[in-house]
Amino acid sequence: MSALTASISKLEQEKNQLQIEKDELLAKLATKTITKAPEVIKPATKAPIVCPVDWHLFNNSCYFISRTTRDWPESQSFCQSKGGHLAIIHTAEEQTFLWDLLPRGHWNAFWFGISDEHTEDQWKWVDGNPLVGGFWEVGEPNNHIDEDCGYIVKTQVMERVAIRSWYDAPCSMYWPFICEKEMVAGASTAIPH
Ligand SMILES: [Ca+2]
Ligand SMILES: [Ca+2]
Numbered sequence: 001m002s003a004l005t006a007s008i009s010k011l012e013q014e015k016n017q018l019q020i021e022k023d024e025l026l027a028k029l030a031t032k033t034i035t036k037a038p039e040v041i042k043p044a045t046k047a048p049i050v051c052p053v054d055w056h057l058f059n060n061s062c063y064f065i066s067r068t069t070r071d072w073p074e075s076q077s078f079c080q081s082k083g084g085h086l087a088i089i090h091t092a093e094e095q096t097f098l099w100d101l102l103p104r105g106h107w108n109a110f111w112f113g114i115s116d117e118h119t120e121d122q123w124k125w126v127d128g129n130p131l132v133g134g135f136w137e138v139g140e141p142n143n144h145i146d147e148d149c150g151y152i153v154k155t156q157v158m159e160r161v162a163i164r165s166w167y168d169a170p171c172s173m174y175w176p177f178i179c180e181k182e183m184v185a186g187a188s189t190a191i192p193h
Contacts, residue, residue, distance in 0.1 A: 084181030086113030099162035
């Protein structure tokens with residue numbers, strides 16, 4: 001009888017030990033399942049912005065330097081027909097990027113997206129925001145002959161610099177112009193012809 005009791009006691013000990021091992025194995029399995037899950041989720045990669053032919057990428061915008069001439073309102077209409085607007089230039093880096101794209105000439109002038117046509121000497125961008133700072137030539141803007149539209153000049157004179165190249169002129173002048181179109185990474189880059 002006592003031998004039988006001892007046998008039962010031994011079997012119960014073995015049962016308890018097996019229960020402990022089973023719990024440990026289940027715990028290990030649970031850990032493996034949890035740590036494996038994140039590997040399945042990969043971060044989505046954004047497609048890079050690609051500008052159409054004749055458009056140039058800077059930050060998240062594409063820029064177009066026209067070869068034809070228009071007055072300032074027609075220039076803005078042309079840019080809008082491409083889903084953009086006359087260029088809005090906020091930083092010296094952006095100004096310098098555009099300057100480097102422009103060809104030199106006797107008096108090469110290019111409209112961009114600023115005017116004071118609504119209130120004299122209150123310069124506004126084509127998106128309605130007021131100008132802060134700017135890259136005017138010394139003595140400009142001077143409203144010399146009722147001048148309400150902004151343009152950039154690049155000449156053969158090498159001393160001229162990007163950050164002092166803005167002038168004002170009558171909006172009816174016919175000049176080439178600079179369009180800008182803000183782009184969204186991964187979105188369609190189609191620009192209507
Ligand atoms: Ca003016
Ligand atoms: Ca002027």
